[in-house]
Amino acid sequence: MSYFLQLLVSGLVVGSIYALAALGFVLIYKASRVINFAHGQFIAVGAFTVYALVVYLKLNVWLSFGIALFFTALIAFLVEKLFLKPLVGQPIISVIMVTIGLASLLDGLIHLTPFGGGNFSLPRFLPEGGVSFLGVSVSYPQLLAVLLTALFLAGFGWFFQRSTLGAAMRAVADDQMAAMSLGVSVEHVFALAWAAAGITAAAAGFIVGTVSGINLESLVAIGLKVFPAVILGGLDSIPGAVVGGIIIGVLENLATGYLDPLVPGGGTAEVFPFVILLLVLWFKPHGLFGTEEIERV
């Protein structure tokens, strides 16, 4: 039992990282119908910014985290203004391709910093050890990861439900034409959605930095793991992103725990989420919470 619980708990930690990443992804999709293949790079920008500030400039971790949130949001905002705005109205493939191009471009820019290759590890700022209950051990960084995720999700929930800006963003996601006629600046909302996605990406990057090492390749790989999460949850559903992310994280851990011994070589966690993705696409294409599109000729 404690084995199962431990898998569940560590799945929850990984899942909360996915959930944060997926949240940003869905924000962009909901507002502008763009699938962002550069999301992993945003996560990397956030993580490396924190690292650079903490290690090179010897700033306080939390201050660095705050700056990194802002910086990544700014980058995402600029990306939207520079590269996606000119493509409004273009076919969907152009928009997808531009994010793929951006992924490569950002990769190149990261290579211009010392973070292109190699592995980095944030200095420890939390006490060693952690809490144990029912034979399950959770380290402080993991605890922090879950708390931080919950905090961010609550913050974004509040923002969308209560603030005017959040309401405007929801309006745009619902019906662009109607929102425009009510005086909402759609252009503005698109850019803001990207900035918000930048914030969640940076948060995800920071959390990865606290629970394990950071490395460009594995941060970018999180950007891919987002796909199963959002498909499971429904591409345009914010609660779906969170639930989907957590479920994928837990399933990954359960796969490692119970499936790996059955498969020679193991490593099922790498592929299991994508098998789920295909199954969801076959049997419930719009995910758990996604809206089914109704089309007319």
Add this chain to the structure above:
Amino acid sequence: MRNPWAQTGNYKTDYRQDTAIFATYLEVLSLWAFLAVLLVLPFFLSRPQMFVLDLILVYALAVLGLNITTGYAGLINIGQAAFVGVGAYTAALLAPSLPFWLTVPIGGLAAAVAGGIVGIPSLRIKHLYLAIATLAFQIIFEWTVGHSTILKQGGAISMPRVEFLGYRVGYKNHYYFWYFVILLVVVVLAFAFRNLLRTRFGRALVAVRDNDRAADAMGMHPGLTKIFAFALGGFYAGVAGALYAYLSRAVVIEDYMLPVSIKFLAMAIVGGLGSLVGSFLGPAFLVLLDLNMEDLANWLKSLGLSYAGVDIASAMRPLTFGLVIVLFLIFEPRGLANWWRLVRNFFRNWPFKY
């Protein structure tokens, strides 16, 4: 009178003339001249240069397939390299027992079957969801190869040396031999690609891309049409993969992974989606860009333009690759094929511009 050598005005009087591939004799002539150049080109190139040329042509095949799935039918395919890989691994498994002129088409068929299977979800879902399905296929393919002992778990499966009509292919003539094989396949498949749009099936692809509900109302089956598009695109990819296996003498998983799929997409975009000429210009442009970036990077390195811990050279390739994609999409979404079209139209009317 109509001048058969230049298009000085619109003299088309029936539908057949309108769908003709060549508007003027000049175009026919230039095509033959181009093919002639391709035939004699090997006599002027060294082996490493031949390898690059072979590579461009094989990539062009894969990109042609992508242009059917993504260009004609509008189905974004982020797993083209996996289809290429299916062809390559099929060829590698069959090569010890079958001659290459059988393994190459069989490789294509295997990838076509894979394409059909990946396309099955298109009976229910569309657009972005399908794109994500192809991404899943790519990742599942990589994992499966890595866990199959018969495929050496992604390690190298050597291809046997080919003997053809008593002609044994060794390292001196390897790239030359395969050049002519590839060229033949490319000409045949490019011809098929060009004519696809003149058939019922080809036009169905475009109709489904532009509006699948309307296509449905006109009596086409959108789901089956999409599966057909995936299968056909997969066939081209599989043939490319089998040829690539012979060309590189061994099949290794790294050549068929996600970054390669992205490279194919970039080639299709840069060349111009759905364009025959673009399917060649795109790969040529990106392969040559990559080569030049290597030289530029080496030159930058020799200048010592690098500060502690940073290798500027390493940034050049992803940076330019990304920049090229983004700039093309923003400033020339129709790709290099559009430049080609402008040049061609200039000569089509020349010297009687109006």
Add this chain to the structure above:
Amino acid sequence: MRKLGILVFLVLSFGFAQKVHLMWSGAITGPTSDAGKYYAQGVEDYCKYANEEGLTGGLTIVCETRDDQYNNANTQRNFEEALERGDPAFLGYSTGGTLQLKPLIQEVGMTYIPASYHIGNIDPPNNDYLFLPIVSYSEQVIALLEYIAKEKPGAKVALAVHPSPFGRAPVPDAKEAAKELGIEIVEVQEMAKGLDYTATLKRFANKGVEYIVYQNVAGPVATMIKDAKRLGLNIKHAAAHYAGGPDLLRLAGDAAEGVIWVTSYYMPYEDAPGAAFVKKLGERYKRPADTIESVHYPSGMLAAAIAIEAIKRAHTAGKPVTGDAGREAVYAEMLKLSFDPGLAVGPVTYSKEDHVGVDHMRVLEAKGGKFVPITEPFQSKLFRKVHYGK
């Protein structure tokens, strides 16, 4: 007039040292570039040093490092260029690229020294011209198992390997060796890029695993070691060449304390001539501290040293060192090469049957943030028996 110019040029070039090109093609960027970039610097620096100090028998050896981005097509093209230019030997890099080139290497008879210590490189077929600089991954892992069997007879071991041919290479040999040694390999687990290895570790612990042997890269190993410490598991970690080293210490911090690691190279802070030499070269060519610290820097040097030595010997014996005849001459020298460049813990010896250069290695243990040798240089007793059945 122009003819005269060519003539003058020819005469002059005969007057000066003959030039021989030597190419290295590997990942300076892209996957595994954190090893490749230092390896490239090692090749470059040793080459410069050899030319400046006259270790080339009067030849000028022009070394060129090419970035193939871990892309096999690029490796193949670079190899073709070297072949076309008449290079007598080639320095390679990745497992995939080397395995793929094997048929061509065999056909053209080019001496090829990869950075991948995959045993499949020098196993038949098409293996005549491939030479490993140091012991193979299989031998490293078996050496670790031997060490473990001595430390704790009958131990339960798990292998954590990279999901690639590189990682999977030693698995069959390791299983054989474990049988011989009377230790049990409980599981073989592929792992990379994970954020959390709790599930894997818990499973290992449930099965009573006492040692984890890594054939992997440092990133995932560090995460796993840290997770094991957090979970309070009493598991020891043992890393093969590419899984350990200073990189691992930097990433895992004090969780790495007690990790054992096997390699054939010296550590830069050691009091050994080889270590001093690496440091000297790094300082001479103004390399940053992380280069000098990296174990891949001397690895690159060793590969270059082997190729240069063989070329030099062929040249001093009065044989041609470029073109078809050059390849043949250098290969003949490789087969009887036996010398000690001092870069590793043993001499480089090759023969017709033995394509492994340095046959010795040491086990090191992380103590106080440093890897400290805990054994003398030794050879694996079991490897030959297990792999070749003799």
